[in-house]
Amino acid sequence: MTSLPIIDIAPLYSDNQNAWSEVAAQIDHACREWGFFYIKGHPISAARIDAVLDSARHFFAQPATEKLKIDITQTRHHRGYGAIATEQLDPGKPSDLKETFDMGLHLPADHPEVLAEKPLRGPNRHPSVPGWEALMEQHYLDMQALAQTLLRAMTLALGIERDFFDTRFNEPVSVLRMIHYPPRHTASSAEQQGAGAHTDYGCITLLYQDAAGGLQVRNVKGEWIEAPPIEGTFVVNLGDMMARWSNDRYLSTPHRVISPLGVDRYSMPFFAEPHPDTRIECLPGCQDELRPAKYPTTTCAEFLLSRFADTYAYRREQQTV
Ligand SMILES: O=C(O)CCC(=O)C(=O)O
Numbered sequence: 607m608t609s610l611p612i613i614d615i616a617p618l619y620s621d622n623q624n625a626w627s628e629v630a631a632q633i634d635h636a637c638r639e640w641g642f643f644y645i646k647g648h649p650i651s652a653a654r655i656d657a658v659l660d661s662a663r664h665f666f667a668q669p670a671t672e673k674l675k676i677d678i679t680q681t682r683h684h685r686g687y688g689a690i691a692t693e694q695l696d697p698g699k700p701s702d703l704k705e706t707f708d709m710g711l712h713l714p715a716d717h718p719e720v721l722a723e724k725p726l727r728g729p730n731r732h733p734s735v736p737g738w739e740a741l742m743e744q745h746y747l748d749m750q751a752l753a754q755t756l757l758r759a760m761t762l763a764l765g766i767e768r769d770f771f772d773t774r775f776n777e778p779v780s781v782l783r784m785i786h787y788p789p790r791h792t793a794s795s796a797e798q799q800g801a802g803a804h805t806d807y808g809c810i811t812l813l814y815q816d817a818a819g820g821l822q823v824r825n826v827k828g829e830w831i832e833a834p835p836i837e838g839t840f841v842v843n844l845g846d847m848m849a850r851w852s853n854d855r856y857l858s859t860p861h862r863v864i865s866p867l868g869v870d871r872y873s874m875p876f877f878a879e880p881h882p883d884t885r886i887e888c889l890p891g892c893q894d895e896l897r898p899a900k901y902p903t904t905t906c907a908e909f910l911l912s913r914f915a916d917t918y919a920y921r922r923e924q925q926t927v
């Protein structure tokens with residue numbers, strides 16, 4: 607197979623069990639072969655995507671002083687604006703040429719986990735863009751629901767209870783991120799990484815990308831192949847927590863973004879992660895005498911924090927104070 611599979615997930619929204627199982631089998635195959643696939647037939651409307659994108663363009667076009675009012679490096683719970691070069695996904699390359707906005711599940715200041723200063727927990731920090739907060743909070747919930755539908759389909763192939771993920775995604779630490787990649791202007795700067803090569807940290811990522819292109823995926827032969835934009839789809843990929851859960855039956859595949867030549871690029875990944883206290887340990891159906899569990903047990907929060915420390919200098923500094 608030379609190009610990434612495209613899976614129509616509309617049957618997951620019907621009562622037809624055969625069609626449901628057929629989609630689950632396609633997802634299972636894509637997760638084993640690629641760790642990457644496209645989905646179409648999902649319930650997120652084009653009008654919603656346009657509205658969210660418009661707001662993201664409006665936000666990123668603001669002066670730096672305005673954006674830095676919600677500077678992510680001033681928080682301990684990973685919310686707000688990340689300026690260019692805040693993140694370095696590939697330690698062998700320069701910092702990423704991108705700016706970001708991150709939000710999570712909004713927990714108010716008097717929530718017990720916020721009062722207890724649990725990592726990654728707290729209120730969202732929204733910019734003062736008209737209509738932004740209501741739109742983004744709704745979009746976050748809708749993306750979370752879509753991610754859980756896909757996860758439910760995976761439970762069949764993984765041989766675990768149908769509600770295995772649902773029970774672990776209560777008050778999740780999922781992140782909705784908007785990214786703006788400024789253009790590079792000469793072909794000779796082709797090495798410039800909008801996002802350096804990396805694997806995602808979490809369970810499952812659902813990515814909207816605009817028409818600019820530049821996303822590349824490393825196949826099992828080690829070749830970089832394009833994952834071009836396809837209208838009406840999300841690119842879905844698995845992260846390291848799912849690889850650990852499944853004992854590498856499902857792949858967490860490296861990918862990167864080459865900075866677009868002469869045009870701006872906007873993308874919106876939704877990183878679905880469970881409740882922070884969730885134990886990430888080998889699923890019962892994924893280990894046997896021939897394939898013992900490869901990874902030590904960890905928790906979602908412990909794992910995410912260690913990966914953030916690898917890619918964000920400011921988080922390493924926070925850990926040492
Ligand atoms: O912007 C993209 O297309 C991909 C971004 C990505 O891989 C990430 O943020 O983890």
Ligand SMILES: [Fe+2]
Pocket residue numbers: 804805806861
């Ligand atoms: Fe990624």
